[in-house]
Amino acid sequence: MTTWTALTTLAGKEAAEALGEAMESLEPAPTGVGVFELEDGSGLWEVGGYFDEMPDEAGLALLATVHDARPFAVSELPDQDWVAKVRRELSPVAEGRFFVYGSHDADKVPEGVEALLIEAAMAFGTGHHGTTQGCLRALDRLARQGVAPAAVADIGAGTAVLAMAAAKLWPATVIASDIDPVAVEVAQANLAANGMEGRVTCIEAVGLDHPALRDAAPFDLIFANILMGPLVELAPRIAVALRPGGHAILSGILNAQADEVAAAYATAGLAEVQRDIIGEWTTLTLRRNGTA
Known part of the structure; x- marks a missing residue:
């Protein structure tokens, strides 16, 4: 049609x-x-x-x-099956120990990786965008450094690829939230496709405004892959929701915006640990001041 x-x-x-x-x-x-x-x-x-x-x-x-x-x-x-088209054109993504792929590439999954099956769908986060790749890179680096969070939140989770990646690494409490109910449904479908039902709690929420997030806090790791405006606005709340010594991985940030976002979080008590740049996008890894 x-x-x-x-x-x-x-x-x-x-x-x-x-x-x-x-x-x-x-x-x-x-x-x-x-x-x-x-x-x-x-x-x-x-x-x-x-x-x-x-x-x-x-x-x-x-x-x-x-x-x-x-x-x-x-x-x-034109009349076209856009999901099928996207599936054909999206190649697998390898970032750190993670391998993100669609079912059409199931035969390409190598040995020794953390495989994440993410289908093309009506939600952001197939793993191909520089922001998602940056978050996976930062996550892999924290794991290699021995970070082992007991509680993880993925704010603006989209397909829940980041929440699932964390749940692959640690037996943590993991919550994936999104403002879009379609994204929540997609996230739940992705959990089922990866055999991870029950490993991640998927909820519809604006920012950190949900009883499940309040009850699970403080978190040792918070992802927020959204946009600069909401990231800056959420800085004080993310700082409060993080345990002292906990980490935040932030993306959805254009390179020219990174300093402003980092400054907002520095004011809230989070120090910049690492900055990853992939194309025009920056991913910030931050640590809350204090000791856990």
Whole structure:
């Protein structure tokens, strides 16, 4: 079935959310609307809609004018099985001791690795993005240094690849949280596909705001692979949720943003231990001051 997309950008979260809500009233109505902050530090937000019918371009133009957004770019998408396409094009990723692969590459898993089966799906974190790779690299390094956490939290877990990686290494209490209920479902499916049911608790939560996270704290290791804005906002809460001497692995950070994020966490009492750069993305490994 042919589908269409309509995309625009504008400044500010509230304005973007208002435009996204207004798009819901279009005729024909979109099958879905997304509102996302761009990861380039510009402060712009992208608003996009998906349509089963050609969208009303006049209506889109009016909405863009009213909400002070750029003109919508309307594109027709060909009829294609996108998940199957992604599966064909994603090759396995080896990072440290970890080997992340799709079921179509099951015959390529080498001996002596921690294998993680992650299918292409509607959630971030197949292991191919530089942010996820950076987190896996940092995790492998901590393990080689003898770090052995008893409690781990993966905030903004997406597919839960990082939570599963930690659960592969240690008999720890591991909680994977995400704001997106679809991501939580994908994470649970990935646990089942890896034979790891019961090893990771998957919950829907905003940041650290959930009873399961509060009850499990303090954590020895916290992952947060999200965006600079939420990372900076969460710095005080992540610091409080970490045990003294515990580590945080942060990503979703453009290289130009790394110093600002590191400074926010230094203010909260976390010292930078390591900085990994993969392409345009930085992963920070931090340690909370004090002794466990």
